[in-house]
Amino acid sequence: MADPALDFAPLVYLYPNEKYHPSSVEWYMERTELNRRDQTVPLGKYPLSPVDAQMLSRYWNSEWAVSDKCFLQPLDDGTHDPAVTKQGQSLDDHPAVYCLKILSPLGDTVTDVTDYEYWFFYPYNGQIGPSSTLSEHWGDWERITVRTKNNNVEAVYFAAHSGGKWVTTQDDDLTFWVDGGTETQHPVVYSASNSHASYPTTGTQVRDRLPDDKTDKGSPWQTWKKVVNIPPRETLAGDDYDPALGWLRFEGRWGSTDNVAVTSPSGPAYHRQYVRENPVATYFLDGGGFYVYCSLAITDGNERNSSSDFSLKGSGVADKPNLRWSLSNVPAIYLEGVTWSIDNDRNNAVDQNVFKGVKVGSVTTGDTGTQNAYIADLTYTDPENDDMFTKNDFFKKIGVNEVWVIATPTDAQITIQKS
Numbered sequence: 001m002a003d004p005a006l007d008f009a010p011l012v013y014l015y016p017n018e019k020y021h022p023s024s025v026e027w028y029m030e031r032t033e034l035n036r037r038d039q040t041v042p043l044g045k046y047p048l049s050p051v052d053a054q055m056l057s058r059y060w061n062s063e064w065a066v067s068d069k070c071f072l073q074p075l076d077d078g079t080h081d082p083a084v085t086k087q088g089q090s091l092d093d094h095p096a097v098y099c100l101k102i103l104s105p106l107g108d109t110v111t112d113v114t115d116y117e118y119w120f121f122y123p124y125n126g127q128i129g130p131s132s133t134l135s136e137h138w139g140d141w142e143r144i145t146v147r148t149k150n151n152n153v154e155a156v157y158f159a160a161h162s163g164g165k166w167v168t169t170q171d172d173d174l175t176f177w178v179d180g181g182t183e184t185q186h187p188v189v190y191s192a193s194n195s196h197a198s199y200p201t202t203g204t205q206v207r208d209r210l211p212d213d214k215t216d217k218g219s220p221w222q223t224w225k226k227v228v229n230i231p232p233r234e235t236l237a238g239d240d241y242d243p244a245l246g247w248l249r250f251e252g253r254w255g256s257t258d259n260v261a262v263t264s265p266s267g268p269a270y271h272r273q274y275v276r277e278n279p280v281a282t283y284f285l286d287g288g289g290f291y292v293y294c295s296l297a298i299t300d301g302n303e304r305n306s307s308s309d310f311s312l313k314g315s316g317v318a319d320k321p322n323l324r325w326s327l328s329n330v331p332a333i334y335l336e337g338v339t340w341s342i343d344n345d346r347n348n349a350v351d352q353n354v355f356k357g358v359k360v361g362s363v364t365t366g367d368t369g370t371q372n373a374y375i376a377d378l379t380y381t382d383p384e385n386d387d388m389f390t391k392n393d394f395f396k397k398i399g400v401n402e403v404w405v406i407a408t409p410t411d412a413q414i415t416i417q418k419s
Helices: 025-029 053-057 233-237 243-249 332-337 391-398
Strands: 011-013 032-036 070-074 097-103 113-125 137-149 152-158 165-168 176-179 182-191 203-205 213-215 220-222 227-230 290-299 302-307 323-328 338-344 352-358 374-381 388-390 402-409
Touching: 025 053, 025 113, 053 243, 070 137, 137 182, 152 182, 227 243, 233 243, 332 338, 332 374, 352 374, 374 391, 388 391
Parallel strands: 011 182, 097 227
Antiparallel strands: 011 220, 032 070, 097 113, 113 137, 137 152, 152 165, 176 182, 203 213, 290 302, 290 402, 323 402, 338 352, 338 374, 374 388
């Protein structure tokens, strides 16, 4: 049976004359050693080499494997030259792309939607803008997410350092590789010069508070030539994971951390998107509409209330004068006491309510074309004593970790089932 992860793997165009190509993780490990800032650990004297998946798998949930102390650094031993390692692999060698399959990303009741999260590794992130201290680092992880419905691509999330975006098949910006006159389901991705951020189009990509990215149609990387499927994070905790993928357990950084302004990243399993893609603005309800979620995230034992940015652009509802807003995943006994607001312009620190105090069934004629909107002021008020629960206390009170806010055109005949 064919692997669908191959069918949806992207065609990535590197920037013309890109200095820093991608590589497979295995290729990179062979050219690195493991180091640590604090030498007083039970594994012996550092640096350690050779590096392989088995070695890195030991750096998992341990007091001496904290991410800001353990890191990989390029070998400089006469056989390996850091200046060569940072250039990555030739595309002719088909560097691997790593795919996480996420079933039912919209909740267990939506069974026909599947996400394919593709992770790309680049040994080196080059200079962006006038200052190398604000950009250059070793070990660069990038990604896109392809969302499918009934095995057809519906949208792609393009990740970038200042915030990515979903692009749907209704948007002309999303294109697919054409093979011999036949359009495939391989989305086209443009990898930005040096930063390797992912974009759907060529040109200058404006970023908030960061130097602009530049994309163009350089060398093509057909990622489906080598796709490695990677497992959910929870399976890594046991002993039955694939030893060849033991590097996924590595808690440390994938590059040396000499640049104090820019820290090399951790691996995919330590990104919150490894569970589900970040801004959830989806367009798969019959008759139009989309989901947005607000959740209680638990990171390093600390709880935080988070809301994903979303945009109505290209959603099919942006031009609708009236939207019906409702909730999912909230027990019925709490529904009447829940209100929330929709704010915008968070990225520019000019928060403004598009509308406030929304309740189930409310209709707004507000600015439905707002960019960078998000859920705010999520509150439950107990009708018996008027006690108010906000932020993390809200989620604890109603007994869930995630709330789905759903918007649909009021003229669409849609029944939304609570999960």
